[in-house]
Amino acid sequence: MTELLDCSSSIEYPNARPNEGSTMTETTATTISAGDGPLKMTTRNVNVFYGEKQAIKDVSIDVALDNVTAFIGPSGCGKSTFLRCLNRMNDTIPIARVTGKITLEGEDIYAPQMDVVQLRARVGMVFQKPNPFPKSIYDNIAYGPRIHGLANSKDELDHIVESSLQRAGLWGEVQDRLQDSGTALSGGQQQRLCIARAIAVDPEVILMDEPCSALDPIATAKIEELIHELRGKYAIVIVTHNMQQAARVSQRTAFFHLGTLVEYGVTSDIFTNPTEEKTRDYITGRYG
Amino acid sequence: MNSAATPVKKRTPTDWQGAEMQKRIRKRYGAERRFKFIGLGAVLISAAFLAFLLFVMVGNGLRGFTQTELPVELDFPAMTGGASPSQFEGQNAKANLRTLGVQDIVEASIQIQYGEEGTNLFSTGGWQRVRKEILKNPDIVETKATIYLPVQSDIDVAYKGTGSDSAEAKVAELSDSLSTGFNWNFLFNSDATDPMQVGIWGALKGSLITMFITLIIAFPIGVLSALYMEEYAPKNRFTDLIEVSINNLAAVPSIIFGLLGLAVFLNIFGLPRSAALVGGLTLALMTMPVIVISGRNAVKAVPPSIREAALGIGASKMQVVFHHVLPLALPGILTGTIIGMARALGETAPLLMIGMRAFIATPPSGITEPATVLPVQIFLWSDEVNRGFVEKTSAAIIILLLFLLTMNALAIYLRNRFETRW
Amino acid sequence: MTNSSMEHTVKAFDTDINELRGMVAEIGGRSEQAIAKAMRALEKHDLKLAAEVVAEDKIIDDLEKRIDELTIQTIALRAPMADDLRELIATFKISGVVERIGDYAKNIAKRVPVIASTHKLRPASLLPSMSNVASELVRDSLEAFARRDADLAVDVCDRDQIVDDFYTSIFRSVVTFMIENPKDIGEAAHLLFIAKNLERIGDHATNVAEMVYFAAKGEPMPERDRGNSPTDFVDEPEDGS
Numbered sequence: 001m002t003e004l005l006d007c008s009s010s011i012e013y014p015n016a017r018p019n020e021g022s023t024m025t026e027t028t029a030t031t032i033s034a035g036d037g038p039l040k041m042t043t044r045n046v047n048v049f050y051g052e053k054q055a056i057k058d059v060s061i062d063v064a065l066d067n068v069t070a071f072i073g074p075s076g077c078g079k080s081t082f083l084r085c086l087n088r089m090n091d092t093i094p095i096a097r098v099t100g101k102i103t104l105e106g107e108d109i110y111a112p113q114m115d116v117v118q119l120r121a122r123v124g125m126v127f128q129k130p131n132p133f134p135k136s137i138y139d140n141i142a143y144g145p146r147i148h149g150l151a152n153s154k155d156e157l158d159h160i161v162e163s164s165l166q167r168a169g170l171w172g173e174v175q176d177r178l179q180d181s182g183t184a185l186s187g188g189q190q191q192r193l194c195i196a197r198a199i200a201v202d203p204e205v206i207l208m209d210e211p212c213s214a215l216d217p218i219a220t221a222k223i224e225e226l227i228h229e230l231r232g233k234y235a236i237v238i239v240t241h242n243m244q245q246a247a248r249v250s251q252r253t254a255f256f257h258l259g260t261l262v263e264y265g266v267t268s269d270i271f272t273n274p275t276e277e278k279t280r281d282y283i284t285g286r287y288g
Numbered sequence: 289m290n291s292a293a294t295p296v297k298k299r300t301p302t303d304w305q306g307a308e309m310q311k312r313i314r315k316r317y318g319a320e321r322r323f324k325f326i327g328l329g330a331v332l333i334s335a336a337f338l339a340f341l342l343f344v345m346v347g348n349g350l351r352g353f354t355q356t357e358l359p360v361e362l363d364f365p366a367m368t369g370g371a372s373p374s375q376f377e378g379q380n381a382k383a384n385l386r387t388l389g390v391q392d393i394v395e396a397s398i399q400i401q402y403g404e405e406g407t408n409l410f411s412t413g414g415w416q417r418v419r420k421e422i423l424k425n426p427d428i429v430e431t432k433a434t435i436y437l438p439v440q441s442d443i444d445v446a447y448k449g450t451g452s453d454s455a456e457a458k459v460a461e462l463s464d465s466l467s468t469g470f471n472w473n474f475l476f477n478s479d480a481t482d483p484m485q486v487g488i489w490g491a492l493k494g495s496l497i498t499m500f501i502t503l504i505i506a507f508p509i510g511v512l513s514a515l516y517m518e519e520y521a522p523k524n525r526f527t528d529l530i531e532v533s534i535n536n537l538a539a540v541p542s543i544i545f546g547l548l549g550l551a552v553f554l555n556i557f558g559l560p561r562s563a564a565l566v567g568g569l570t571l572a573l574m575t576m577p578v579i580v581i582s583g584r585n586a587v588k589a590v591p592p593s594i595r596e597a598a599l600g601i602g603a604s605k606m607q608v609v610f611h612h613v614l615p616l617a618l619p620g621i622l623t624g625t626i627i628g629m630a631r632a633l634g635e636t637a638p639l640l641m642i643g644m645r646a647f648i649a650t651p652p653s654g655i656t657e658p659a660t661v662l663p664v665q666i667f668l669w670s671d672e673v674n675r676g677f678v679e680k681t682s683a684a685i686i687i688l689l690l691f692l693l694t695m696n697a698l699a700i701y702l703r704n705r706f707e708t709r710w
Numbered sequence: 711m712t713n714s715s716m717e718h719t720v721k722a723f724d725t726d727i728n729e730l731r732g733m734v735a736e737i738g739g740r741s742e743q744a745i746a747k748a749m750r751a752l753e754k755h756d757l758k759l760a761a762e763v764v765a766e767d768k769i770i771d772d773l774e775k776r777i778d779e780l781t782i783q784t785i786a787l788r789a790p791m792a793d794d795l796r797e798l799i800a801t802f803k804i805s806g807v808v809e810r811i812g813d814y815a816k817n818i819a820k821r822v823p824v825i826a827s828t829h830k831l832r833p834a835s836l837l838p839s840m841s842n843v844a845s846e847l848v849r850d851s852l853e854a855f856a857r858r859d860a861d862l863a864v865d866v867c868d869r870d871q872i873v874d875d876f877y878t879s880i881f882r883s884v885v886t887f888m889i890e891n892p893k894d895i896g897e898a899a900h901l902l903f904i905a906k907n908l909e910r911i912g913d914h915a916t917n918v919a920e921m922v923y924f925a926a927k928g929e930p931m932p933e934r935d936r937g938n939s940p941t942d943f944v945d946e947p948e949d950g951s
Binding site: 087089092094117118119120121122124125126127129131132133134143144147148194197198200201 | 522523593594596597598599600601602603604607611612616
């Protein structure tokens with residue numbers, strides 16, 4: 001019953017969906033724990049309020065290490081808001097209020113003893129518009145390890161920079177110009193630089209908020225390939241409003257609608273035979 | 289979704305080539321041309337005013353850098369009764385000079401050369417140059433030397449332009465002996481009663497000390513306030529009130545700050561009157577709002593994506609502010625600081641209120657000594673009756689302008705160095 | 711489960727899908743007609759009608775090619791998901807199956823000139839009824855496709871049993887006839903083939919029905935109990951039918 005799911009063998013329909021065929025109520029969502037491998041983050045009954053307005057209603061989802069999880073949904077459905085809860089970036093918004101329990105490796109991330117700064121190193125984030133620091137490529141990558149004290153010597157730092165750039169697939173293109181400004185790279189390279197920067201602080205989870213929406217198709221394909229390579233080393237959660245990208249890149253997909261989690265399941269199932277009508281309407285282009 | 293229930297009324301096709309359109313095009317071109325000319329005209333008028341100012345100042349002031357001189361023959365061996373050069377070297381030089389009585393020697397030589405009334409021809413402090421010469425070159429006491437000494441102010445004025453009738457007569461009389469030399473005194477002396485002896489150094493040093501104090505007080509306070517208000521302060525009515533107050537402070541007339549300085553620093557704290565410290569404090573109060581405003585704008589201009597990127601990899605708030613926001617905001621902050629400092633440099637009213645209008649004959653050696661600043665010095669000289677001060681005032685203005693220019697150039701250099709390209 | 715009645719936001723998608731549905735309906739109708747005509751030609755020994763059936767099969771072939779093209783184009787351009795995707799895949803496979811039904815009808819028509827008269831061949835009397843049932847199956851399976859009716863599809867699969875039963879009994883009586891009238895074996899053999907073609911038509915109709923079920927439900931049709939097949943009663947070991 002508990003098979004590790006592999007996207008390539010999607011012809012079989014592994015019975016990992018516990019609530020098959022049952023009607024789903026608005027307030028609870030399916031969570032997949034069985035068959036997913038070790039879980040990195042769990043969320044239970046998360047609500048997010050911006051002042052009086054409720055942006056996220058009672059969402060529970062698990063993020064496993066071996067899966068790339070995609071959040072899809074129409075604009076304003078709350079997928080980015082929910083993503084930002086996972087590394088407490090919503091703390092920077094004064095009127096935002098988050099309730100519910102979110103854990104990273106079993107620790108509650110909203111507990112008083114959790115250091116937000118360290119949390120954000122363990123749960124890295126890549127943003128929609130590539131935003132390298134206006135420093136050299138080397139300093140961009142080295143900044144994180146420096147402020148967290150991850151390297152004891154210049155050699156160690158060099159090693160971290162090189163391995164991060166290699167993991168991000170950028171080393172070959174920039175190895176002889178590490179002192180050039182990070183902002184002089186092309187858009188796709190800048191985004192890979194930002195991914196390398198997130199990798200440099202040795203995270204456990206990488207959150208990506210529409211990472212390819214500002215990039216051309218070739219750069220997008222490179223990033224998708226990179227995500228594929230990073231899978232299994234880091235738990236990856238990607239928010240995208242390009243359904244085809246979610247289909248290509250993820251093993252689990254969550255469909256959000258007006259702040260609720262409508263459906264969460266194996267990606268191939270969601271896109272060939274979704275359970276909920278709202279999901280079906282959205283992915284076949286009948287929404288709205 | 290796009291079903292048209294009611295048919296949309298058809299528009300008449302636009303005639304882009306018709307006469308109406310051509311007229312509009314011509315009007316538009318005309319408006320743009322007119323605007324260009326008006327803009328150019330505005331620029332030219334401003335440039336003309338500036339040119340006029342420079343022309344008048346330089347024209348009046350250049351003469352202040354020169355002085356009219358007459359030669360004096362000094363027969364040192366005869367006058368000193370055989371003094372030897374070694375007396376005027378080393379530590380005892382100055383003491384020995386005093387006993388020598390250089391002034392008397394000089395006056396005697398003048399009387400020999402130009403007659404009884406000869407001393408009236410020369411500026412009272414002129415003999416100092418002889419003293420300087422001896423100190424510079426003690427061997428001169430064994431020779432007969434001709435040293436050029438500056439003339440009296442009236443004669444100087446008459447020689448350079450038009451003066452009183454008696455002075456003109458003297459000039460006519462001595463025309464072949466008179467010559468013009470560079471007025472080094474002007475650059476190294478302080479205030480004096482004799483226009484031939486005045487210099488700007490005292491005021492300049494006072495300005496420098498005052499500016500320094502202003503900078504080290506206003507810059508940190510202003511920048512830290514700006515950072516706090518933009519990055520840390522919660523957005524509520526209280527902070528709004530503070531923000532409005534600071535904005536208004538920047539527009540307050542400078543003389544009010546002078547009153548403030550008088551009441552607080554002099555009366556309550558009992559700091560010494562006319563000291564550079566008090567002047568610096570008063571000007572710092574005046575400059576700080578400008579720095580805060582430009583600092584806040586510079587910090588606001590840093591895009592939030594940089595902050596998010598830094599937060600995203602686990603930088604603390606302080607690290608975000610000091611590693612990322614501040615360096616990017618620095619060019620804007622520096623610009624604001626320079627604007628503030630340039631304004632402070634030229635302020636007269638508040639400093640007059642705190643008493644920096646005294647007659648300062650020696651440059652200040654510390655921050656609590658009485659001092660004056662260049663604009664105040666200019667103001668005081670312009671009040672003088674003696675005709676000789678006219679050109680000195682203009683010359684001082686030139687020095688002030690040069691000072692401002694240097695400050696601006698330094699500021700632009702610093703700003704360019706810290707400017708990071710996006 | 712029927713598809714959502716909402717239209718796609720991109721209207722051109724609906725246009726394409728509707729065009730494809732129309733073409734599937736057309737190819738189905740033509741194949742049905744071909745079966746009917748071929749059987750009529752057989753009964754009346756109408757050689758002209760038979761020739762028409764053979765000629766018109768070309769139209770069916772062309773139609774299938776056009777359906778293939780349009781389906782591939784729609785998949786490439788519209789990136790269909792979920793039920794749209796299943797419908798298009800079903801369309802693709804159904805058109806191939808229906809084209810083969812048309813080929814069977816053509817095959818029947820080709821045998822008409824060889825069979826002198828059906829009056830002599832009593833066992834052939836069941837053929838018209840068999841062909842009616844088979845035709846109905848084809849019609850119903852395409853109707854199920856048009857209406858996305860999974861229940862009707864299941865019904866079609868069940869009714870195929872009737873066609874199979876017809877075939878079994880025709881097989882027996884023709885074989886008996888062959889044993890009794892050796893000199894008419896040739897024509898009898900053709901009758902056997904015709905019956906076989908009709909039985910295959912019934913099977914293909916069930917293929918269509920299975921596709922319809924998959925497109926509607928997203929899962930393959932559950933295995934049904936098959937009744938006796940002609941091979942069941944033969945004493946020899948399985949040689950195939």
